[in-house]
Amino acid sequence: MTSRSQLLDGAWRIAYRTAYLGLRIWWRVWPVAHCGALVALHVDGKLLLIRNSYRRGWTLPGGGVEPGETSIEAATRELREELGLVVAIGGVPIVVTGAWEGRPETVDIFDLTLSTEPSVQVDDREVIEARLVDPAALSSMALTGPAAAYAALRWPLSAGDEHPRP
Numbered sequence: 433m434t435s436r437s438q439l440l441d442g443a444w445r446i447a448y449r450t451a452y453l454g455l456r457i458w459w460r461v462w463p464v465a466h467c468g469a470l471v472a473l474h475v476d477g478k479l480l481l482i483r484n485s486y487r488r489g490w491t492l493p494g495g496g497v498e499p500g501e502t503s504i505e506a507a508t509r510e511l512r513e514e515l516g517l518v519v520a521i522g523g524v525p526i527v528v529t530g531a532w533e534g535r536p537e538t539v540d541i542f543d544l545t546l547s548t549e550p551s552v553q554v555d556d557r558e559v560i561e562a563r564l565v566d567p568a569a570l571s572s573m574a575l576t577g578p579a580a581a582y583a584a585l586r587w588p589l590s591a592g593d594e595h596p597r598p
Contacts, residue, residue, distance in 0.1 A: 444557035445485040452486035459534035468539040469506035470494030471521060472582055475549050478564035481579070482514065485560045489574040492541065492582065493517075493562075503540035515562060516553035519544065526585060532577030539578040 470492040473480040481490040493514050497506040504521055511517045525540035552562045565573070570583045 441556045445560070448484070448486040448558055456534050463531075463535045465536045465538070467497040467503070468494060468537055468578065469497050469503040469510065469525075470539055470541045470578060470582070471507050471511055472526075472541055472543050472586070473550070474543065474545045475547075475564055478566055479570070480550075480552075481563060481565050481573075481575075482554075482559050483561040485558060487576060489576045489579070490565075491576040491579045493559075494539075494541075504542065507540070507542050514555075514559050515550075517550055519546070519550075526582060528578050528581035528585070530577050530581060537578065541578065541582050
């Protein structure tokens with residue numbers, strides 16, 4: 433039997449997918465540059481990836497930088513909103529650029545290493561799954577553009593390698 437909260441979560445996922453499809457169409461018509469901030473959260477050599485309800489690929493937690501907000505502030509806010517994590521983020525980001533999903537993007541990616549696995553809270557609306565992944569598995573996963581760019585920089589393949597090196 434389906435509960436009321438499951439129906440509500442399903443309605444939210446449909447709303448996110450519909451809105452995101454509309455945005456992707458809009459970005460192709462009006463490709464305004466976007467700035468984002470993501471967090472590459474590492475625990476015991478593994479990387480935390482999330483799956484959004486409106487995207488096909490896995491990504492790093494994070495999102496857009498709001499007007500008047502720094503990329504560190506955006507990354508901190510997004511971790512709290514998407515996963516319920518309140519952590520201090522610092523350091524110099526890895527910057528990746530590309531034209532993904534119909535718009536040009538510049539994304540600051542902050543590396544964050546934790547000594548223990550965090551307790552994440554997935555809302556089952558925007559974020560439907562979170563998991564720690566061994567870097568060797570990344571080459572066989574569908575990743576969003578920024579996540580794939582980060583993985584390629586962090587664990588580059590050399591000739592003949594089948595999987596990223598940790």
